[in-house]
Amino acid sequence: MAAISTRTFRPSAGQRRLAAKLVGAALSLAFVLVFNFFLFRVLPGDPAKNLTRNRLVPAEQVQVLRESFGLGKPLSQQFITYVGDVLTGDLGISYKFRRPVSEVIAERIWPTVLLLGLSTILSTVIGLWIGIRGAWRRGSVFDRVSLGASLTLYAMPEFWLGILLLMVFGVGVEGFPGLFPTGGLSSPNTELASPEGIVDVARHLFLPCLTLTLAYIAEYALVMRSSLLDELGEDYLTTARAKGLRDALVLRRHAVPNALLPTTTLIFLNLGFVVSGAITIETVYSWPGLGLLSYEALRTPDYPLLQGVFLLFSAAVILANVLADLLYARLDPRVRTG
Amino acid sequence: MTRPATETLPPSLPPQLSPRAIVRARRRQAAARAWREYRRSPEGMIGLGILVVFVAAAVFVPLFIPASELDVTKATGTPFSPPSAEFPLGTDESGRSVLALTLWGARVSLLVGFLATVISVVIGSVVGIAAGHFGRWTDSLLMRVTDWFLVIPFLPLAIVLATVLGPSLANIAFVIGITSWPGTARIVRAQALAVTSRPYIERARALGAGDWHLISRHILPNTVPLIFANTVLIVAVAILSETTLAFLGLGDPLRVSWGSMLDSAFTHGAASIGAWWYLVAPGVCILLVVLAFTMVGQALEAVLNPRLRGR
Numbered sequence: 001m002a003a004i005s006t007r008t009f010r011p012s013a014g015q016r017r018l019a020a021k022l023v024g025a026a027l028s029l030a031f032v033l034v035f036n037f038f039l040f041r042v043l044p045g046d047p048a049k050n051l052t053r054n055r056l057v058p059a060e061q062v063q064v065l066r067e068s069f070g071l072g073k074p075l076s077q078q079f080i081t082y083v084g085d086v087l088t089g090d091l092g093i094s095y096k097f098r099r100p101v102s103e104v105i106a107e108r109i110w111p112t113v114l115l116l117g118l119s120t121i122l123s124t125v126i127g128l129w130i131g132i133r134g135a136w137r138r139g140s141v142f143d144r145v146s147l148g149a150s151l152t153l154y155a156m157p158e159f160w161l162g163i164l165l166l167m168v169f170g171v172g173v174e175g176f177p178g179l180f181p182t183g184g185l186s187s188p189n190t191e192l193a194s195p196e197g198i199v200d201v202a203r204h205l206f207l208p209c210l211t212l213t214l215a216y217i218a219e220y221a222l223v224m225r226s227s228l229l230d231e232l233g234e235d236y237l238t239t240a241r242a243k244g245l246r247d248a249l250v251l252r253r254h255a256v257p258n259a260l261l262p263t264t265t266l267i268f269l270n271l272g273f274v275v276s277g278a279i280t281i282e283t284v285y286s287w288p289g290l291g292l293l294s295y296e297a298l299r300t301p302d303y304p305l306l307q308g309v310f311l312l313f314s315a316a317v318i319l320a321n322v323l324a325d326l327l328y329a330r331l332d333p334r335v336r337t338g
Numbered sequence: 339m340t341r342p343a344t345e346t347l348p349p350s351l352p353p354q355l356s357p358r359a360i361v362r363a364r365r366r367q368a369a370a371r372a373w374r375e376y377r378r379s380p381e382g383m384i385g386l387g388i389l390v391v392f393v394a395a396a397v398f399v400p401l402f403i404p405a406s407e408l409d410v411t412k413a414t415g416t417p418f419s420p421p422s423a424e425f426p427l428g429t430d431e432s433g434r435s436v437l438a439l440t441l442w443g444a445r446v447s448l449l450v451g452f453l454a455t456v457i458s459v460v461i462g463s464v465v466g467i468a469a470g471h472f473g474r475w476t477d478s479l480l481m482r483v484t485d486w487f488l489v490i491p492f493l494p495l496a497i498v499l500a501t502v503l504g505p506s507l508a509n510i511a512f513v514i515g516i517t518s519w520p521g522t523a524r525i526v527r528a529q530a531l532a533v534t535s536r537p538y539i540e541r542a543r544a545l546g547a548g549d550w551h552l553i554s555r556h557i558l559p560n561t562v563p564l565i566f567a568n569t570v571l572i573v574a575v576a577i578l579s580e581t582t583l584a585f586l587g588l589g590d591p592l593r594v595s596w597g598s599m600l601d602s603a604f605t606h607g608a609a610s611i612g613a614w615w616y617l618v619a620p621g622v623c624i625l626l627v628v629l630a631f632t633m634v635g636q637a638l639e640a641v642l643n644p645r646l647r648g649r
Binding site for chain 2: 024027028031032039151155156157159163164166167170171182269271272273275276279280283284294295298299303306309310313314317318321
């Protein structure tokens with residue numbers, strides 16, 4: 001009895017692994033906070049001066065601002081205040097918009113979620129399909145063409161592809177009028193909730209979504225191809241064939257599920273790359289999301305806003321990594337049982 | 339170099355050579371063998387050819403096109419004029435030759451790419467070797483930091499750093515270098531761990547070898563081939579990163595690079611007036627150079643990484 005009770009108190013290998021991952025994620029977030037805090041302190045000039053830049057502000061008012069930032073206090077005190085502020089959602093005041101950073105960010109989240117979500121889903125489905133087909137018929141015309149296309153897409157800056165698509169399909173070239181709007185989320189004076197509004201947003205979404213999908217497909221296809229190629233040499237596939245399974249079944253039931261494991265993790269780890277695409281593509285198409293917001297912040301430069309966006313992006317990617325681990329544990333019985 | 343140390347020397351070598359000379363001769367042979375194998379890869383040779391052309395263009399362009407052609411105040415062409423006999427690749431928004439800009443841009447793009455790669459590879463190798471060789475808390479601490487850099491999204495981090503440091507060629511290279519080393523660190527650490535556990539390291543340690551000797555004489559030479567293949571792939575990523583940062587306006591404002599060309603093409607509305615030549619010229623160059631580095635890197639990896647052989 002005693003032996004059993006001590007066993008139930010001991011966490012399984014899977015639980016310990018999960019706990020370690022959660023601690024790791026928390027540490028990463030803490031690092032981001034510390035990094036953000038100190039970066040703000042090494043900036044040239046002081047935050048109060050930056051906020052009042054290009055305007056004539058009396059010295060007393062700057063002093064009041066300085067005190068409201070807590071700049072006179074010791075560094076440790078400032079850090080505690082900073083962490084407390086961030087945890088309560090207070091990210092400071094944007095220089096450019098002269099409104100709380102958290103408010104500005106909140107307005108811009110949904111366009112980015114819509115754009116990134118849609119293009120990630122599309123590129124994952126298409127990319128995995130291309131990768132699987134290429135690896136299974138390795139060396140075929142399809143494989144060689146798709147591999148070449150993937151490597152080429154991978155080698156071009158995604159914003160360059162975006163500008164070219166914008167020029168051809170947005171603005172239009174000689175004898176070929178532009179088919180899609182050149183930027184923004186919707187046309188002016190359109191009611192977003194109406195059916196016409198939805199069609200209008202979809203038309204605006206088409207080109208940025210196409211660009212990002214093309215840019216991401218390359219990566220997913222390459223990863224899937226190489227991870228399936230890794231599996232193809234394995235003995236269990238020979239066994240499956242020896243059992244008399246048809247080729248398509250060997251692929252679907254045996255090879256692909258195993259090859260999907262490393263790919264799933266990579267798709268989540270790839271979120272950092274997805275975020276980079278959002279910044280440049282939203283800039284090209286003036287899509288009013290977080291990416292365009294980062295661009296506006298860095299061109300000003302609006303340091304509190306920049307910090308806020310960086311914090312949000314980092315937190316999102318760290319969270320996605322934890323999710324990837326959870327998902328991996330569900331998908332892979334070896335990890336689940338420890 | 340990756341062959342076991344017990345490989346017998348060819349009989350052609352005179353027996354009175356010093357140990358150093360034997361090592362050198364053996365390395366020369368390994369390099370020659372790797373080159374023979376590399377030459378068999380058509381992709382690798384095509385990539386190498388493209389790179390030679392671009393590097394030559396970047397190095398020798400001042401001999402053919404004076405730097406004054408980049409001066410906005412001395413521009414002779416009409417702004418945004420399409421390709422003609424006088425301007426083979428058309429002109430930009432202030433009437434400068436896009437061909438001249440593209441060729442001069444190659445210098446900055448390649449230079450930043452190489453500088454960033456050097457920074458990245460040095461940090462990555464030092465961290466990787468230290469973590470793999472010393473193990474224990476050094477390893478866990480360094481890997482913790484590496485994981486952090488791996489998980490933080492590259493572009494937002496680079497933007498924050500570049501904004502704070504200010505735009506200059508050296509800063510851009512530094513920012514790219516400091517954000518792109520974790521991959522190298524992991525690869526190098528794995529190899530260093532594998533080498534450290536080999537019996538001859540234990541033997542060397544028993545003979546009184548210190549950490550410095552072990553690292554410089556045994557671990558480093560065994561990781562260099564991997565680092566080398568990885569380096570070439572990093573140059574491709576670094577050049578793409580420079581382009582992205584310059585496009586966002588974080589590049590050196592005083593120098594022309596392919597990324598800053600795309601930035602000014604975009605901000606001056608080259609897309610809306612259909613000035614395709616201004617967009618296509620730098621873009622195609624980036625595409626070719628990155629593709630070439632990727633092809634060379636993959637061909638090198640296939641030669642130098644025994645695990646990938648026969649794939």
